[in-house]
Amino acid sequence: MYAKTDNNLLWDEIFEQATEDVSTYLWAxxxxxxxxxxxxxxxxxxxxxxxxxxxxxxxNLMVRDTPQEYQQYRxxxxxxxxxxxRILNEQFIxxxxxxxxxxIADRSVSLLNELENTLHSVRNTVRQGNLFDQSDWLxxxxxxxxxxxxxxxxxxALISEQLGETPFRExxxxxxxxxxxxxxxxxxxxxxxYFHTISNMFKALKEREYSIDRWWLTCLPDPDDIKHPEIPxxxxxxxxxxxxxxxxxxxxxxxxxxxxIAYALYELDPEETRKLRxxxxxxxxxxxxxxxxxSADAESRSHEGExxxxxxxxxxxxxxxxxxxxxxxxxxxxxxxxxxxPEAAQLYVxxxxxxxxxxxxxxxxxxxxxPEAA
Numbered sequence: 001m002y003a004k005t006d007n008n009l010l011w012d013e014i015f016e017q018a019t020e021d022v023s024t025y026l027w028a029x030x031x032x033x034x035x036x037x038x039x040x041x042x043x044x045x046x047x048x049x050x051x052x053x054x055x056x057x058x059x060n061l062m063v064r065d066t067p068q069e070y071q072q073y074r075x076x077x078x079x080x081x082x083x084x085x086r087i088l089n090e091q092f093i094x095x096x097x098x099x100x101x102x103x104i105a106d107r108s109v110s111l112l113n114e115l116e117n118t119l120h121s122v123r124n125t126v127r128q129g130n131l132f133d134q135s136d137w138l139x140x141x142x143x144x145x146x147x148x149x150x151x152x153x154x155x156x157a158l159i160s161e162q163l164g165e166t167p168f169r170e171x172x173x174x175x176x177x178x179x180x181x182x183x184x185x186x187x188x189x190x191x192x193x194y195f196h197t198i199s200n201m202f203k204a205l206k207e208r209e210y211s212i213d214r215w216w217l218t219c220l221p222d223p224d225d226i227k228h229p230e231i232p233x234x235x236x237x238x239x240x241x242x243x244x245x246x247x248x249x250x251x252x253x254x255x256x257x258x259x260x261i262a263y264a265l266y267e268l269d270p271e272e273t274r275k276l277r278x279x280x281x282x283x284x285x286x287x288x289x290x291x292x293x294x295s296a297d298a299e300s301r302s303h304e305g306e307x308x309x310x311x312x313x314x315x316x317x318x319x320x321x322x323x324x325x326x327x328x329x330x331x332x333x334x335x336x337x338x339x340x341x342p343e344a345a346q347l348y349v350x351x352x353x354x355x356x357x358x359x360x361x362x363x364x365x366x367x368x369x370x371p372e373a374a
Contacts, residue, residue: 257286
């Protein structure tokens, strides 16, 4: 039977992780003067700060309630940690404070900008999913962005914590870094519910960080916690007026409308879908078209299985023209017959450019709505 901590962590695993953290902390300090190939000072400083924080958390946990049989292992870790702390205070921080200042002011702040952009990516992906669809690739994209953010956020949290403690607080100018991180942390707390897709990752991270008491590790994100900002009444009235005025005239046709219909019917490949989604978000005509087609498609599916009568005029209009042309001329249809087509099919016909749309190339989702004889 394995011994466990009060937080239900295995002591064997804790000592294994703690050995890695304390050893890495010491190694990064000793490596500083002559870094090995592939290691620069920015990365080594990150290792020093992050693994110092983790080493201290591990040793604090061990001081509280280490079982007697693990005491000798803790004594060895204490010895290695003491050596690393001596190097840090007597040499590292005194000899390299200016270089550390430059790294914090430059590279570390750029990492915070990356962190902020990743957080916005998580938020925007969720909002786009609410507007359009919850496809598999969108959920994958959300999980990837959320995972990238959480990993980098935890690293930056450890770095910020250490920069605010002795000896870094007295020797290093890190106020800008810590203030910017605090702002990002505040937005993370606001968007925390968006991260419910990676709940298991929070559990694993809590164990890796020795169950430290941090708000993002003491509870799991819940989509019900997502806060939607309230829009002032005056702004709502202004927006309503704008939309009413914009809706008074029909928006112009868009050359991408044909693809927008295929997008609405989920017939584009993932890469094309991603590209067109950006266009649809910015094009009022295509946005309305997507909404109309999906509404018509949903309506048609509600009537699946019903037998539709084919009017003679419609059947005749859909026959190939004489001569070499084997495609029916949609735009030659009498208006009364065209109006008998399902709404999505009408939109397809009207969305073509100067060339004649071919009904046999019509998206399957629309073609299935046509009468059987067609």
